[in-house]
Amino acid sequence: MDLYWASSPVLQILLYQEAWLNKLALQEKAFTNYSTHLRKQKHMKLFFLSLLLLAGLTSFAQNDIKFNKTTHQFGKIKKGVPATFVFTYTNNAAKPVVIEFANAECGCTKPVYSQAPTPKxxxxxxxxxxxxxxxxxxxxxxxxxxxxxxxxxxxxxEGEVVEAKK
Structure with missing residues (x-):
C-alpha cells in the first residue's frame, strides 16, 4: 500500500507543488534580502554624501576667521601675578565680523575684546x-x-603656577 501512495500521481503532484512553493518562498526571501540590501546601500550613500557636505560646509565656515594661535603655553608663572596673552585673529569673511561673546570656563580667566566690527x-x-x-x-x-x-x-x-620666591 505504501508503494501505491509513493507512485500515486496525486502524491507526486502534491510533492511537486510543495517543492514549487518552497522554491518560490526562497526566491521571494532572496528578493526581499536583495531589496533590503539595496535600500541599506542607498541610505549609506546618502549618509556619506551628507557627511561630506556637512564637513565641507563646516570647514568653509571655520576658514572665515583664522586665529594665529589657539593655544598658549605660559610655562611657569608666579602665584599672585596675573598672566596675560593676546590672541590675534584675521577676518577672511566677505563682510565685517563682530565677537558676540567670549566665555571663560571659570572666574580665574578673563577675556577682553572689542565690540567694534573687524573689516574684511x-x-x-x-x-x-x-x-x-x-x-x-x-x-x-x-x-x-x-x-x-x-x-x-x-x-x-595653560601653564603652571609656582610659589613666588620670598
Missing part, C-alpha cells in the same frame, strides 16, 4: 588674563562666538 582682511585681538591664585598646573578654555557663526572657536591657555 583686517586683524583684531582678544586678550585673555589668568589670575594665578592657586599653585599647580592649569589649563583653561575660552569659547569665542562670532555673530555670523554658529560654532564657537576654542582658545586655550
Amino acid at each position: 582682511g583686517k586683524t583684531s585681538t582678544l586678550k585673555v588674563t589668568y589670575n594665578a591664585e592657586a599653585v599647580g598646573v592649569f589649563k583653561k578654555r575660552v569659547d569665542v562666538k562670532f555673530a555670523h557663526s554658529n560654532q564657537p572657536y576654542i582658545l586655550t591657555i
Whole structure:
C-alpha cells in the first residue's frame, strides 16, 4: 500500500507543488534580502554624501576667521601675578565680523575684546588674563562666538603656577 501512495500521481503532484512553493518562498526571501540590501546601500550613500557636505560646509565656515594661535603655553608663572596673552585673529569673511561673546570656563580667566566690527582682511585681538591664585598646573578654555557663526572657536591657555620666591 505504501508503494501505491509513493507512485500515486496525486502524491507526486502534491510533492511537486510543495517543492514549487518552497522554491518560490526562497526566491521571494532572496528578493526581499536583495531589496533590503539595496535600500541599506542607498541610505549609506546618502549618509556619506551628507557627511561630506556637512564637513565641507563646516570647514568653509571655520576658514572665515583664522586665529594665529589657539593655544598658549605660559610655562611657569608666579602665584599672585596675573598672566596675560593676546590672541590675534584675521577676518577672511566677505563682510565685517563682530565677537558676540567670549566665555571663560571659570572666574580665574578673563577675556577682553572689542565690540567694534573687524573689516574684511583686517586683524583684531582678544586678550585673555589668568589670575594665578592657586599653585599647580592649569589649563583653561575660552569659547569665542562670532555673530555670523554658529560654532564657537576654542582658545586655550595653560601653564603652571609656582610659589613666588620670598
